[in-house]
Amino acid sequence: MMLSINDVVKRFGNYTAVDHLTLEIPEKQMFGFLGVNGAGKTTTFRMILDLLKPTSGEILWQGRKISYKDSHMIGYLPEERGLYPKLKVSDQLVYLGKLRGMAKSDAKKELKGWLDRFGVSEYYDKRIEELSKGNQQKIQFIAAVIHKPKLLILDEPFSGLDPVNVEVLKRAVIELKDQGVSILFSSHRMDHVEELCEHLCIMDRGKPLLTGSLKGVKGAYRRKTVFVNGDFNTADLVALPGVLGCRKDNRGAYLKIENEAVSQEIFQELAKKGFVRSFAIEEPSLNDIFIDKVGRANE
Amino acid sequence: MNKFWIILTHTYLSKLKSKSFIVTTSIMVVLLIGATNINNIINYFNKDQHDKIAVIDKTGHIYKPLAAQMKKTAADIKLVAFNKGANQAEDKVENGTFTGYMIIKENDKGVPSANYYAMKITDENTSGQVKQALQQIKVMKATQNLGLDPSKVAEVYSPVDFNKTALDKSAKNEKELTQARVIVYVLVLLIYMTVLMYGSMIATEIATEKSSRVMELIVSSVSPVKHMLGKVLAIGLLGLTQYLVFILVGYSSVKAGQSQTANGTFNITNYLDINNLPTETIIFAVVFFFLGYFFYATLLAMIGSLVSRVEDVGQAISPITMLVMATFFIAMYGLFSNPESPFITVMSFIPFFTPIIMFLRIGMLSIPLWEIGISVVIMLASIILLISIGTRIYKGGVLTYNSGSMIKLLKGALKVTKES
Numbered sequence: 001m002m003l004s005i006n007d008v009v010k011r012f013g014n015y016t017a018v019d020h021l022t023l024e025i026p027e028k029q030m031f032g033f034l035g036v037n038g039a040g041k042t043t044t045f046r047m048i049l050d051l052l053k054p055t056s057g058e059i060l061w062q063g064r065k066i067s068y069k070d071s072h073m074i075g076y077l078p079e080e081r082g083l084y085p086k087l088k089v090s091d092q093l094v095y096l097g098k099l100r101g102m103a104k105s106d107a108k109k110e111l112k113g114w115l116d117r118f119g120v121s122e123y124y125d126k127r128i129e130e131l132s133k134g135n136q137q138k139i140q141f142i143a144a145v146i147h148k149p150k151l152l153i154l155d156e157p158f159s160g161l162d163p164v165n166v167e168v169l170k171r172a173v174i175e176l177k178d179q180g181v182s183i184l185f186s187s188h189r190m191d192h193v194e195e196l197c198e199h200l201c202i203m204d205r206g207k208p209l210l211t212g213s214l215k216g217v218k219g220a221y222r223r224k225t226v227f228v229n230g231d232f233n234t235a236d237l238v239a240l241p242g243v244l245g246c247r248k249d250n251r252g253a254y255l256k257i258e259n260e261a262v263s264q265e266i267f268q269e270l271a272k273k274g275f276v277r278s279f280a281i282e283e284p285s286l287n288d289i290f291i292d293k294v295g296r297a298n299e
Numbered sequence: 300m301n302k303f304w305i306i307l308t309h310t311y312l313s314k315l316k317s318k319s320f321i322v323t324t325s326i327m328v329v330l331l332i333g334a335t336n337i338n339n340i341i342n343y344f345n346k347d348q349h350d351k352i353a354v355i356d357k358t359g360h361i362y363k364p365l366a367a368q369m370k371k372t373a374a375d376i377k378l379v380a381f382n383k384g385a386n387q388a389e390d391k392v393e394n395g396t397f398t399g400y401m402i403i404k405e406n407d408k409g410v411p412s413a414n415y416y417a418m419k420i421t422d423e424n425t426s427g428q429v430k431q432a433l434q435q436i437k438v439m440k441a442t443q444n445l446g447l448d449p450s451k452v453a454e455v456y457s458p459v460d461f462n463k464t465a466l467d468k469s470a471k472n473e474k475e476l477t478q479a480r481v482i483v484y485v486l487v488l489l490i491y492m493t494v495l496m497y498g499s500m501i502a503t504e505i506a507t508e509k510s511s512r513v514m515e516l517i518v519s520s521v522s523p524v525k526h527m528l529g530k531v532l533a534i535g536l537l538g539l540t541q542y543l544v545f546i547l548v549g550y551s552s553v554k555a556g557q558s559q560t561a562n563g564t565f566n567i568t569n570y571l572d573i574n575n576l577p578t579e580t581i582i583f584a585v586v587f588f589f590l591g592y593f594f595y596a597t598l599l600a601m602i603g604s605l606v607s608r609v610e611d612v613g614q615a616i617s618p619i620t621m622l623v624m625a626t627f628f629i630a631m632y633g634l635f636s637n638p639e640s641p642f643i644t645v646m647s648f649i650p651f652f653t654p655i656i657m658f659l660r661i662g663m664l665s666i667p668l669w670e671i672g673i674s675v676v677i678m679l680a681s682i683i684l685l686i687s688i689g690t691r692i693y694k695g696g697v698l699t700y701n702s703g704s705m706i707k708l709l710k711g712a713l714k715v716t717k718e719s
Binding site: 081 | 302305306309313508511512513514515516517518519520521522694
């Protein structure tokens with residue numbers, strides 16, 4: 001395990017931002033932090049980066065604490081984006097690269113490579129304030145990865161981007177993972193996490209609600225949805241034992257069930273009713289799991 | 300390269316290349332050249348326009364000595380004897396031939412008096428010169444009337460010989476004191492200016508990094524101590540660079556001005572004998588200047604890390620500028636009233652005031668070395684203390700974006716720090 005968070009608590013006065021968080025984050029994979037605003041994601045990242053000290057517990061990276069000596073191996077995209085507005089892209093990133101232990105010439109070369117990749121090489125000599133928000137975000141992303149970090153922390157990397165640029169950045173992130181970079185990222189967009197992460201942790205008000213591999217989380221989630229489309233009224237199916245709810249749209253009915261066994265009973269029942277056009281058990285999306293878990297925790 | 304040097308060189312160079320720095324430096328250079336050559340500039344504009352004054356001498360014997368006197372004291376004002384009446388003289392003033400005209404009369408005791416007429420009487424200089432010359436003539440006439448020997452009169456008016464001698468061998472003599480006053484004055488101004496200009500630059504610089512949120516990226520790659528000291532030193536170097544430019548320009552401009560007007564009235568060496576400055580005083584001036592700079596710079600860096608918006612910097616640092624101003628007034632009291640008062644002595648050991656007040660005492664009095672030593676140690680200790688407090692609240696400060704009073708901000712930052 002490359003990054004282990006051991007029973008970490010972080011309090012700000014009376015407010016507990018992170019409450020007994022224990023995580024093992026595997027190497028060379030993508031790890032997703034999920035949670036609503038204020039769940040403690042950014043505070044956890046800041047503690048991993050040693051910007052904040054935990055109230056109790058410890059965080060170890062490859063068996064030791066992260067310090068400024070490691071800064072050349074760590075990349076960080078803060079949630080609050082920020083660059084020097086008056087500085088040219090090149091000056092800016094060379095400076096930030098140098099602060100992460102790069103040589104000037106390497107930083108320039110890497111920067112040019114990344115700008116080419118994002119199709120914005122003409123920004124090399126532009127000032128940050130002249131760029132659009134989305135393009136500033138690309139530059140911010142380059143600032144996090146220019147020095148080829150081993151551990152990359154991305155706090156809401158895709159927020160505020162249009163779909164095209166989300167794809168561009170996503171591809172870059174996947175490529176970095178394939179090169180062996182360990183990536184931690186937070187999001188409240190479930191689809192991104194579902195698409196990118198092998199492992200994840202759902203946080204709610206500082207507490208980890210659910211941790212594990214994506215498959216494990218999904219497999220362990222017993223509540224599934226049954227999709228039914230037939231030439232009959234499906235309303236009375238809700239009355240069956242084990243059916244938790246029903247949602248309808250033009251395509252048919254979606255029945256929430258307690259566990260897979262219930263689907264068999266529904267199938268039997270349907271057979272008596274008439275012609276069934278379609279019957280399917282759908283895997284829960286991460287979104288469903290998230291809303292269900294966080295929603296229930298807040299009840 | 301060490302990260303401290305990266306921050307130092309980056310800050311220094313980007314500030315040096317910034318438009319605002321180049322513009323302010325150029326403006327100051329132009330002003331400096333102007334100020335050091337003010338006499339030449341005034342002379343240049345006045346070259347062709349010697350003031351001409353028509354003199355209608357009703358007495359018939361005052362014009363000659365008056366003109367002679369004027370030639371001695373104010374060669375740029377020309378007196379012309381005018382034989383026609385006042386009306387004609389007035390016409391000539393109106394058409395610009397003369398600047399003004401005057402009528403000289405004499406009472407029955409032979410004491411002269413004059414009426415001066417000009418289009419405007421805002422020019423105190425011209426009429427004043429004439430008045431002074433006439434005063435001389437009056438004194439001469441009056442003494443003659445009394446039958447006194449003019450040389451005896453000169454004796455009456457000559458100033459008394461009053462010499463002060465300090466009995467304490469180590470005390471400063473009058474000349475040294477004047478010198479010390481000038482140096483202390485210069486140092487006070489220098490520290491005041493430096494704190495105002497560069498101190499606030501540091502606070503603004505850090506507040507800008509914070510408000511543009513680039514700070515989180517910076518403090519995740521560099522330790523706050525390095526960042527803060529890098530900034531403080533870089534801006535200090537920037538200040539020295541600017542001062543160096545001013546000194547070079549000022550010096551060469553004074554030199555050039557002097558060669559043009561051999562008897563130039565503006566001559567700093569009249570007040571300050573540069574060649575005879577005691578090296579001791581210079582060394583202490585430099586030492587206390589740097590101590591003062593680092594003390595105030597770290598203090599202001601700390602304040603800069605607490606505010607969230609650049610707009611709040613001015614308000615946040617105003618207590619500090621107030622303190623520097625207070626120092627200025629204390630220094631003035633010490634310089635011109637009583638440098639030996641216990642008040643001044645106590646003040647010279649309080650860090651905020653030490654750089655200026657202790658230097659004032661060094662310049663004006665002869666204080667034992669151990670006192671200077673203690674004050675330097677106090678200064679160094681408080682600078683180190685400020686740096687350690689500063690870097691501690693730095694992380695807390697740059698990660699919290701509260702607004703409110705300085706005390707509230709400080710408390711908030713300290714809380715974050717204590718908890719981290």
